[in-house]
Amino acid sequence: AQSVAQPEDQVNVAEGNPLTVKCTYSVSGNPYLFWYVQYPNRGLQFLLKYITGDNLVKGSYGFEAEFNKSQTSFHLKKPSALVSDSALYFCAVRKGAGGYNKLIFGAGTRLAVHP
Amino acid sequence: GAVVSQHPSWVICKSGTSVKIECRSLDFQATTMFWYRQFPKQSLMLMATSNEGSKATYEQGVEKDKFLINHASLTLSTLTVTSAHPEDSSFYICSARENGLQSAPQHFGDGTRLSIL
Numbered sequence: 001a002q003s004v005a006q007p008e009d010q011v012n013v014a015e016g017n018p019l020t021v022k023c024t025y026s027v028s029g030n031p032y033l034f035w036y037v038q039y040p041n042r043g044l045q046f047l048l049k050y051i052t053g054d055n056l057v058k059g060s061y062g063f064e065a066e067f068n069k070s071q072t073s074f075h076l077k078k079p080s081a082l083v084s085d086s087a088l089y090f091c092a093v094r095k096g097a098g099g100y101n102k103l104i105f106g107a108g109t110r111l112a113v114h115p
Numbered sequence: 116g117a118v119v120s121q122h123p124s125w126v127i128c129k130s131g132t133s134v135k136i137e138c139r140s141l142d143f144q145a146t147t148m149f150w151y152r153q154f155p156k157q158s159l160m161l162m163a164t165s166n167e168g169s170k171a172t173y174e175q176g177v178e179k180d181k182f183l184i185n186h187a188s189l190t191l192s193t194l195t196v197t198s199a200h201p202e203d204s205s206f207y208i209c210s211a212r213e214n215g216l217q218s219a220p221q222h223f224g225d226g227t228r229l230s231i232l
Binding site for chain 1 (some may be wrong): 119121149157158159161164206208210218220221222223224225226228
C-alpha cells in the first residue's frame with residue numbers, strides 16, 4: 001500500500017536560516033512526488049513535483065526538494081527561510097501516471113519561522 | 116497557471132439543511148476532480164473521486180447518499196451535503212487535474228468551511 005510519512009509535526013527555524021521539512025514514502029513502481037503548502041483557511045498551493053530526471057527539483061518561492069530513491073525520501077528545503085514561509089506543508093505521492101490515481105498525503109508539518 | 120475556484124468559501128446553516136459546494140476549473144478541462152475533507156490540524160481525507168459523465172467513486176466509509184457528487188461538465192463538479200448535521204461541520208476542499216497531462220499536479224480550490232448549527 002502507498003503511504004507517506006512526515007515525521008515532524010512542527011519545524012522551528014530562525015529567519016534567514018536554512019530549513020528542511022522531511023518526507024519519506026512507500027509506493028511500488030516509480031512514484032510521482034509532490035509538495036504543497038497550506039495557509040490558514042485556504043486550500044493547498046502546489047510548490048513542486050518530482051516525476052523523473054534530476055533528483056533536485058526547484059519550485060515556487062525558492063523551495064527545492066531532493067529525491068533520494070535509496071532512502072525513499074523527498075525532503076523539502078530552502079536555503080534562507082522567511083517569516084512568510086510559516087504555514088502547513090504537505091508531502092504527497094501518486095503511483096505513476098493516470099488521471100484516476102489518487103494522491104496520498106502525509107500528515108503535514110507545521111513550519112514556524114521566527115524573526 | 117491552472118486555477119480552481121471553489122464556492123462558497125464559508126457556509127453557516129441550520130441542522131437539516133442541504134448545502135451545495137461548487138468546484139470549477141477556470142482555465143483547463145478536468146475529467147477527474149477530487150473531494151477532500153479536512154479536520155482541524157489534520158491532513159486531507161479523500162472522500163470521493165468525481166468523474167465527468169459517470170458516477171463518482173467513493174472512499175470506504177463515505178456515505179454516497181449523504182455526500183452527493185455531480186460532475187456534469189469538464190469544468191464543474193458539485194458536492195451536496197444532504198440533510199447536514201453538526202458532525203458534518205468541516206473544511207471541504209476540491210481539486211482537479213488538467214486533462215492530457217499525465218505528470219500534472221492536482222490544483223486545489225480554496226476550500227469551503229461548513230458550520231452546521
